[in-house]
Amino acid sequence: MxxxxxxxxxxxxxxxxxxxxxxxxxxxxxxxxxxxxxxxxxxxxxxxxxxxxxxxxxxxxHAGARSLASNKANVIALALPLRPGMHLPILMQFAMAVLTGARSVEHDVLLLTADEGAAGVRRIAGSALVDGLILMDVETHDPRVPTLLELDRPSVLIGLPASADGLTCVDLDFAAAGAACVQHLAALGHQEIALLGAPQVVYDRDTGFARRTRDGVMEAARTAGLTAVARPCEPTYAAALEALRSVPHATGLIVHNEAAVDHVLTALRELDRRVPDDVSVVAICPDEIAERATPALTSVPIPASEVGRRAVELLMAKLDGVTVPNVTLLAPNLTVRSSTGPITH
Amino acid sequence: MxxxxxxxxxxxxxxxxxxxxxxxxxxxxxxxxxxxxxxxxxxxxxxxxxxxxxxxxxxxxHAGARSLASNKANVIALALPLRPGMHLPILMQFAMAVLTGARSVEHDVLLLTADEGAAGVRRIAGSALVDGLILMDVETHDPRVPTLLELDRPSVLIGLPASADGLTCVDLDFAAAGAACVQHLAALGHQEIALLGAPQVVYDRDTGFARRTRDGVMEAARTAGLTAVARPCEPTYAAALEALRSVPHATGLIVHNEAAVDHVLTALRELDRRVPDDVSVVAICPDEIAERATPALTSVPIPASEVGRRAVELLMAKLDGVTVPNVTLLAPNLTVRSSTGPITH
DNA sequence: GCGGGTTGTCGAAGCGCTTCAACAGTACGC
DNA sequence: GCGTACTGTTGAAGCGCTTCGACAACCCGC
Missing domain, CATH: 1.10.260.40 (lambda repressor-like DNA-binding domains)
Incomplete structure (x- = not known):
């Protein structure tokens, strides 16, 4: 023995x-x-x-001994949101990208739930268990952000809070995404464009990505000389129907609301507006959803893997003392499918 | 400064x-x-x-200092499979249950991907980064098991490998689940029962849960004096149709194949066998799937949260030097919905 | 063949914590 | 008023690693 x-x-x-x-x-x-x-x-x-x-x-x-002696744990924390209604596949894509990214630079990943909130962030950061943190699905007025700022552990946010001062954020460039949709529709000859966006409350909260998409759409429309209107949209059939009725002449539709996509399509069918013959639809949503819709939707996907990878890169740079931009926006990538076509009078 | x-x-x-x-x-x-x-x-x-x-x-x-001095990291590793085709919501339920369970006993959770395989297990265990590990979705001949056995870190498996010798495993009692389905159907007066199970390859691999369900069903049928047949079933419409045609007289159907549930229902519709008037259907599948099927299916759910919780409990017991059973099987819990009814001749 | 640079290796200190043996101090039974 | 038994607290050792300064050993130019 x-x-x-x-x-x-x-x-x-x-x-x-x-x-x-x-x-x-x-x-x-x-x-x-x-x-x-x-x-x-x-x-x-x-x-x-x-x-x-x-x-x-x-x-x-021995990881503990190493961390004690070198002041480096070689572990990063990943705060997963898991709010109800989150789109799980996308979430996992983010998480997996962070995981593999971290492993590729010899780091492990500690999982943090969102419901631990600021206390969780403080605990983890304080204990030197991790070198830095990545927070997913950051809200505009995320309660964890102030804590993050007062702590001195490097961190990267996926999403954009109200102010990026003192933070490092990565996200899809939603303004450019909106613009890309407009340009695609414009190229097909559409003159009247409508954006069906997030529910009103989201705009009221001044949520970054919804606002940025809208601004991108409006600005691109102005530049291209098109008329464009934006309508908030609840993720219900009734709301989709009403929103569509309020834009009877729009032939180009941009839907930036995962949860409402199906309702919008159903409502269009109900209104006898055929896609893409009568109206072209571009969605800003996960590829998954765009692909399994009928017809398959031309869309700008959320590049989850890319965002996750970048988040790790940025965090590592910060850990190495490199100064990184406060905000990193990824260029959108429009994929043409069957829901958009040239205008037919 | x-x-x-x-x-x-x-x-x-x-x-x-x-x-x-x-x-x-x-x-x-x-x-x-x-x-x-x-x-x-x-x-x-x-x-x-x-x-x-x-x-x-x-x-x-300081976590590192503590771990060095006390030989306890207060961290456990969770190996997530993420093989394609995994049912994500269930997976997340497992993961969340493990997370909250761990947090409730002051432990954090380190995420491990399956594709790191045995090497990952060895690395993590060797570095004393974690006190123990929980492996999800263990296969019958999981390559990580031998590694686990030669390491001396406590671990708990979710699922059952070919042999549980020297291991600690938790899972739903699939034999009892199968029996519960039979008993429910028997009580409704059904005499001829058919089990539509996993694809043939799964049986060929001698996968624990599929085999155990089948044995449970057959044994319970024998006890109740019913005739029962088991058919493997690929998750395709054609396979479901063929399987159903091969059991024309069965009035009680047990479907143990998440991916095939919808195909089976579609095939029944096609064959003009109404549910539950002509044939009663019980599924062994996540509640989610059972609920959103038409009609809502009487089912035995996979108790993911419970399993996750128990896995943590068992791991903690082992860490405290308590001897725990090699195999913990959770009692099934049949929920009656609209897909089963009394036999009508 | 002697200063001045490299190059490769070493010993010791110390990271922040836990734990053990030791020890004052108090309480109690007789 | 003495031994015995706790109780509460302490100082020191040591967990396994990294890192710093020191220092031999060698190479070079002159």
């Missing part, structure tokens, strides 16, 4: 330490450390010997 | 240490530690003074 029992019942195991490796290789512990970190030049022969010992002994540096 | 810059660029911050707290409260550092852990009796007055200092200074114990 070589295992020494310990009070906690947790396995101390016969943990191989850096000293064991050093002895086995006939060098100092610090040399092993330098082999591992590459922070000092080590001769090829020594390195080889050390690496061999590491392998034969099965050495894994 | 009070912050001292450090080479890494990572914030050392003006971290409050246990010594700072001790000084502030006029006690020894060890006393503070004992106040926090409760492992020794501390007078009420001292405790109060220490707690006050902790609060005013905003002290958070």
């Amino acid at each position: 070589t295992t020494t029992s310990n009070p906690s019942g947790r396995a101390r195991g016969n943990v191989v330490t850096i000293t064991d490796v050093a002895k086995h290789a006939g060098v100092a512990a610090s040399t092993v450390s330098y082999v591992l970190s590459g922070k000092r030049t080590i001769s090829a022969t020594t390195r080889a010997r050390v690496m061999a010992s590491i392998r034969t002994l099965g050495f894994h540096p | 009070t912050t001292t810059s450090n080479p890494s660029g990572r914030a050392r911050g003006n971290v409050v240490t246990i010594t700072d707290v001790a000084k502030h409260a006029g006690v020894a550092a060890s006393t503070v530690s004992y106040v926090l852990s409760g492992k020794r009796t501390i007078s009420a007055t001292t405790r109060a003074r220490v707690m006050a200092s902790i609060r005013t200074l905003g002290f958070h114990p």
